[in-house]
Amino acid sequence: MAIATINPATGETLKTFEPLNDVEIAAKLDLAGLAFEHYRQTSFVERSHWLKAAADILEQEKAEFAKLMTLEMGKPISAAIAETEKCALVCRYYAEHAAGFLADVSVKTDGSNSFVRYQPLGAILAVMPWNFPFWQVFRFAAPTLMAGNVGLLKHASNVPQCALAIEDILQRAGFPQGVFQTLLIGAAKVADLMADDRVKAATLTGSEPAGASLAAASGKQLKKTVLELGGSDPFIVLESADIEAAVVAATTARMLNNGQSCIAAKRFIVAEAIADKFEKLLLDKFLALKVGDPMQPDTDLGPLATPDILQDLHQQVQAAVASGGKVLTGGQPLGDRPGNFYPPTIITDIPQDSPIAQEEFFGPVALLFRVPDIDAAIKLANATPFGLGASAWTTNDQERDRLITEIEAGAVFINGLVKSDPRLPFGGIKRSGYGRELSIQGIHEFVNVKTVWVK
Incomplete structure (x- = not known):
């Protein structure tokens, strides 16, 4: 599928994009790996500051972001404005609650000190759909970045300008270079990404076939996935x-x-x-x-x-x-x-x-x-x-x-x-997928739940 903005209200192709080649993809993966080594050491206070800054940008420029969503996938402009506002809400929610969600949890055992510690995994790949081109991404990005992971976004090919705008928002908010990157690539490249050791896990929102494909590719590499698929x-x-x-x-x-x-x-x-x-x-x-x-x-x-x-x-x-x-x-x-x-x-x-x-x-x-x-x-x-x-x-x-x-x-x-x-877990059962987004359950999906026992 071509990576292009095609106005669904008129059928007019407005802008086209050249997909990244293998060399460019490798460079972005390298950058993600380097960024993680530094970013994982940052404090919750720093991450919270950057995420709140992203919320400010979303609120201040919501009219422009809404027009971009409507232009690329056709949702009514009033709904697009509401979507932008909801993205700011989820950013503020995790900025305020992530430290508590990921705090050490003491457990009484036969050791002198036992506890559970939550630690980031690395680069998490998000394969996201076009229908909520900002919200689906921010509900992934907010908990993922607050947990100390770095994000790689493979967005739907018909919303490339939304994908680039989201990367720009997070960069302008102050997140270090490489912490969140958009990959303008086709779906055929996803399996190769999952086979790369620099990608540690993945989440996908989309169709059943897309979810099954990602789950199969991830399963071969024994990497965790969260899937939010269709519903009737x-x-x-x-x-x-x-x-x-x-x-x-x-x-x-x-x-x-x-x-x-x-x-x-x-x-x-x-x-x-x-x-x-x-x-x-x-x-x-x-x-x-x-x-x-x-x-x-x-x-x-x-x-x-x-x-x-x-x-x-x-x-x-x-x-x-x-x-x-x-x-x-x-x-x-x-x-x-x-x-x-x-x-x-x-x-x-x-x-x-x-x-x-x-x-x-x-x-x-x-x-x-x-x-x-x-x-x-x-x-x-x-x-x-x-x-x-x-x-x-x-x-x-x-x-x-x-x-x-x-x-x-x-x-x-x-x-x-x-x-x-944001306050409630979101996800499905049966062929609607597995795993959860949002709330405390969402931020716990892509962390190492580490048991610590000391005597």
């Missing part, structure tokens, strides 16, 4: 729920980032007793959404990131219809304008046991299912190879406890949409 998140609405609030959240949860989010609600599982009302209200909300230029602040839904994503999504919609699904609105690419636009779409009556019902729809398409009771709702929610997040709506305490306990996912949100929060 359920959004369960039971009879006792506040239906109006659920519909508002459902619309936001499905249309977030133009529908291109791993934790977006994708399968709406509604109790039969309230299904007609929910369907009507959801349809009204979808019909009211404004599709258009993502640079305009009143746009609700912009283009999909690439033509291939548009084509794949429409093929899934056609497969859903072929399996028996009924399109209530949308269902066809918007061919009356340039760019990769797909309308808000609702599909009902898909057979629950059809293969398409288990797939991830990465775009503004909602699949609506009716179930008789909570037992059927939980069974359908779990009938997918994914297990990232789940949203469930009820005011019944017994139902709430069952949903929390029985849904197979890395996160369950009751009466709210699924979101990531």
